Amino acid sequence: MRSTPITAPEADDPPPLAPVESRARRRSRRVTAHPVAGTLFVLPFFLVVVAFLVVPLGYAFWLSLSSKSLALGTRFSGLDNYVRAFTDPLLLDGLLRVVLFGLVQIPIMLGIALAGALALDAVTTKFAIAFRLIAFMPYAVPAVVGALMWGFLYSRTFGPFADLPTLVGGDPIDFFSVSLLLVSLGNIVTWAWTGYNMIILYSALQGVPREMYEAAVIDGATPVQIALRVKVPAIKQAISLAAIFTVIGTMQFFTEPQIMARFAPQISAGYTPNLYAYNQAFAYSDFHYSAALSFALGFLVFVVAYAFVFVNNRRRGKRA
């Protein structure tokens, strides 16, 4: 689901996602490089971008502007597919579900990741090294395998947890019930991605100059105070970047619910927007509508992410 590593810029550097210009550029004026060399280095990458990003997006948009029906065949239908999408209760349900899911799961996961990163930054025992390695391991586990594994662990036949309450005379827990399903899914995602985010935040913490909290130490601040009042603000930028990449990932939620549907039949074709787009294409063969859904979802995520980065940079600009 989520797959890009995240850079975690530090507080006092230039805006993180802005082109790095000034120094390098001024110096490079002296360079007598072959005039087309730069273009040639970038060209192969550029071609892949065109073939697998620009063209698919353009094609999806073009497809989404027409519809196919038995009576009329394929015909131009303008923005009808988008009107249909944003009045489609199934899509809106899925969208709302994913947004709610993200609002709860993302803060919890990043909170745990931050706590873990602060703990790692505070101690350097062998135990800490073991923790760092183990917490990161789930990242290397495919989402499919993670979902299957947790599916087994949740189930009454295979797992150790569902029957725990029966030991004290309670009822077994049904992790696949309507009320617990989102929590169960949230746990899978948290398990898989906390360690990854923790490493990113930990790397950012390692870059915080020691002088920043020396004064606080002399003033007798406790480690917890230093962690919360000095270290966390110092890596705010890294935290927001981790958040935005997590949001991008969450909006594409697909694999875990798709696998869990085998354990929990109430996961419907429109459980998440991405699942809905997939099913429109492959279960209902409505490629035009599916293209509109993909395009709309991609556009929505893109706009949210870009706006977030933009506002973030503006805020930093004001402070500086």
Place this chain on the structure above:
Amino acid sequence: MTLGRGENPTRVKTRLPHLLMGVGILYFLVPLLWVVVAATKSQPDLLDSPALWFAEFNLFENIGQLFREDDGAYGKWLVNTALYSGLSAVGATALAAAAGYGLARFRFPGKRLFETALLGMIMVPATALVLPTYLILSEVELVDTMWAVILPSLLSPFGAYLIRVYVDESVPVELIDSARIDRAGELRIFWQIVVPMMRPAIVTVFLFTLVATWNNYFLPLVMLSDADLYPLTVGLTTWFNTAQQEAGTRMLFNLVVTGSLLAIVPLIVAFVLLQRFWRSGAAAGALK
């Protein structure tokens, strides 16, 4: 590392972090332990014995059965997965390395525009591209071939961005200049001077794109219908579906579990062994 950073490493002060980490280790490790334990069990034991403890040791029988089932389908999937992710990661890393270097150390028309666009590309959700790419590749009859999985995986805007940042930080312009004065060709400068200097960033991008393709499910699920071409993720889910649907008649759950274990071991080993490299690469990105 933190010692001498002004903190007093007494017992009291490390109790809270250690408690946190202890709970964390349990949480992250127990599911993995479960897979290890469960992979050693026969199908009946998997259903009946205590979930987190060993029963009769059946691992080697499971592995044998795993590679025999469906005429050795698992072996094929394993090879496919390694092939797809290996080629994708090498290709994506090479493209990103060249582009990142080109953007960091050259000037050419349209560069600013492309750099701004690069940041936008990072924000485009990968899955939104999968269905449209499927439709295009079916026009040129590439769906249901290995290229349908490998070619789209070559796209790594984030990799290019990371390399660009890294080169800007750690490959001095003066060094490239003096190589040029010595009349070294641009390709030779790139290959013999720049690439060795950005090795941590390259290992990082390589590992992360490798994992992304190895773990990818959505892309191959959409692109492939021939079971011989499946990677592990798609193959294991088809087995799991069979196991669910024909519970009792075909004994597949133990194979799904053993297959899952074998699917995750290579990546975990790669990450642990290459820790030194990718951590410094990630840190370089983080320090920017």
